Amino acid sequence: MNRTMRTLSSGLVLLLASVVAAPLASAQSVTIAIGSEPSTLDAQLRDDGGERQVNDNIYEALMARTPTGELVPGLAAAAPVQIDEKTWEFKLRDGIKFHNGEVFNADAVVASVLRVIDPANKSEQMAYLGPLAGAEKVDDLTVRIVTSAPDPILPARMYWLKMVPAAYSKDPAIGEKPVGTGPYTFVGWDRGNSIALSANADYWGGAPQIDDVTFRFVTEAGTRLSGLMAGEFDVIVNLLPEFADSVPQAKTVxxxxxxxxxxxxxxxxxxxxxxxxxxxxxxxxxxxxxxxxxxxxxxxxxxxxxxxxxxxxxxxxxxxxxxxxxxxxxxxxxxxxxxxxxxxxxxxxxxxxxxxxxxxxxxxxxxxxxxxxxxxxxxxxxxxxxxxxxxxxxxxxxxxxxxxxxxxxxxxxxxxxxxxxxxxxxxxxxxxxxxxxxxxxxxxxxxxxxxxxxxxxxxxxxxxxxxDIYGLSARMDWQPRVDAKLIVKEMKVNE
CATH class of the missing domain: 3.10.105.10 (Dipeptide-binding Protein; Domain 3)
Known part of the structure; x- marks a missing residue:
């Protein structure tokens, strides 16, 4: 068992000690190192943490959570009203558009619900969605979510289900070029290396401070750590706990x-x-x-x-x-x-x-x-x-x-x-x-x-x-969330 329990080798310790900090990118650009490459960027079909870490910045849901976990309205204008034991009614925010120009409205909600529950799509996310059975448009800004049985936690499920554009969701390209309503838009995917996003200047919640974000796929914890120490990364996930005192900032939640x-x-x-x-x-x-x-x-x-x-x-x-x-x-x-x-x-x-x-x-x-x-x-x-x-x-x-x-x-x-x-x-x-x-x-x-x-x-x-343990560069200002989401619009940089 001893070999299994050992921490990093002395070689990595020497590497960290010898690193010379490289210049960081501009204040409006950050690089985040995550542990796995997304298997897809389709936000509804796989139960893939790497996909979520990226898409949580592109897509949004009817409900959201504060960094401390409180359930609050997201794309919904208010908390839902329960109509009967199997029906919940949501009022939607007005004036929101998807990145491709499609309007976010009741049609988009209906399309999103029907797409994720379609047996033909074999969504791995159904374990989050329980008895979700359908959605009905009342008017452009009112939609009813229908379940097959009473569901006391339906509002929390609507924090999980990301909304997709009704027309574009039928395009297979959605798995490689995602389109949401969120604060960041998709720029490009360098397979095996990184995904780049750019701030959505027209975001309904106000343009984020950080202009550009790059998600790097770095499987090895030691490589993420050395990249942070070298100034290559601004945020790394899964910081090795034995090195929490050695990085510019370590945050846990x-x-x-x-x-x-x-x-x-x-x-x-x-x-x-x-x-x-x-x-x-x-x-x-x-x-x-x-x-x-x-x-x-x-x-x-x-x-x-x-x-x-x-x-x-x-x-x-x-x-x-x-x-x-x-x-x-x-x-x-x-x-x-x-x-x-x-x-x-x-x-x-x-x-x-x-x-x-x-x-x-x-x-x-x-x-x-x-x-x-x-x-x-x-x-x-x-x-x-x-x-x-x-x-x-x-x-x-x-x-x-x-x-x-x-x-x-x-x-x-x-x-x-x-x-x-x-x-x-x-x-x-x-x-x-x-x-x-x-x-x-x-x-x-x-x-x-x-x-x-x-x-x-x-x-x-x-x-x-x-x-959850994160490593941050000295210039980052961010308090991690209890739900482990990497919401870049909540991050700031200090020069």
Whole structure:
């Protein structure tokens, strides 16, 4: 385990010490280093963090959040009004246009909703959208969102769903040349290297201070770090915590991410609950948190649900670190020597490869043979969303922008949805029922029972709750958001 837990090599430390700061770009231009290249710039079809980091500046939604997480109107002129148990009415802001000149109105909202829910588009984002069923135009500035069942968190879902232009959304080019209503317009995509955006001078919310932004795709955390120290980058994501005191500015914020291993419980390798429990008991989560994240992560309390989100189960306890007990369970199940495929990626999240390798080592120590597959991010997404054959296990950091347990339920546990890897019909029915329960106390009780069952059956291996860590150049003035969005119009530069 020691090699897995080591931080950067002494070579990188020497490199950082020898860096001579290069001149920074002009005050109106910034460069942001992110961990993965977007698999597409279509804002509605993939569940891809790299895509969101770019498109959050190009596209907007009916609802928005403040940097501290408060839900507020976005393209909507006000909070929605619930017409009946399955219908919410939104009034829209007037005078807004998409970057290509198309008018933002009720037609655009209807087109956006119908496009994302169209089964032919196979959107990976449906795990965020629950029972969204359609939209109806009332007049140019009034639209009604319709659900197939009562949905108490529909306003929060409309913070997620980006609005696309009605006509242009039918053009396949939208995946490479995005067009939104946001503060920045698309300039160009240098495949494998960067994406450039430019300030929208006609932005309805006022032109942003920063004129140009370049998103660079830098998988290796050490390379992002050295680029920041050299003056090549103004903002880097996933700053290595052990170097927080070495950069011009380090900013942290309570994150929305929980690391987890989703288990394909229908697969022979992990079908036995004793094996699944052993996989949980084999991992020393506190050592992972301390050794890899230096206080910027905490051990999960037996669940994927984000602490503070509606539906978090306060009664669950962290899985104990008990390698002897885990090994005994593996032997009892006759699973010694069983091969488990563990799918992951590298660079999208802070120290993701290190975590995957550490977990594989823990599992090996209890008698399991682990086949680790580290995939390029777009290939990784294809694998985890392939409903025809889920991996035995896969590593992911799940984010909960909805601040509600339904996000985790829809992504990780509801059969046939998101990245869920089970065929538990009863669990699925319970999740659907909880989603549509409008009585707050009954809904809390439903999630308490669901999370208890998931924990008891060990349907997953929850790991850590993570804080977001950013590195900034000396000239940057920015406070990171709780939802991890890189909203450039909220950034300023100081000379």
């Amino acid at each position: 309570s994150g929305l991410d929980t690391s987890v291993i989703i288990l394909g419980i229908d697969n022979p390798a992990v079908k036995d609950v004793r094996v699944r429990r052993a996989l949980n008991m084999a991992i020393d989560r506190q050592t992972l948190a301390d050794s890899l994240f230096a206080g910027h992560a905490g051990v999960t309390k037996g669940q994927l649900i984000l602490p503070g989100a509606f539906g978090y189960n306060e009664d669950l306890a962290a899985w104990p670190y008990d390698p002897a007990g885990a090994k005994a369970l593996i032997e009892e199940a006759g699973a010694t020597g069983t091969v488990i495929n563990l799918v992951g990626e590298s660079g999208r999240w802070l120290k993701d490869r290190e975590m995957i390798e550490a977990i594989a080592a823990y599992w090996t120590e209890i008698g399991i043979k682990v086949n680790v597959e580290i995939l390029e991010f777009s290939v990784y997404l294809d694998r985890i969303f392939d409903m025809s054959k889920r991996p035995d296990s896969y590593f992911v950091l799940n984010s909960n922008e909805l601040f509600d347990a339904d996000r985790e339920m829809a992504f990780a546990y509801e059969p046939g949805q998101g990245g869920a890897a089970n065929s538990d019909k009863a669990l699925g029915e319970a999740i659907v029922a909880a989603r549509s329960q409008v009585d707050v106390e009954k809904r809390k009780a439903a999630y308490k029972e669901i999370t208890r069952k998931i924990n008891e059956e060990a349907y997953d291996v929850p790991l850590l709750n993570h804080r």
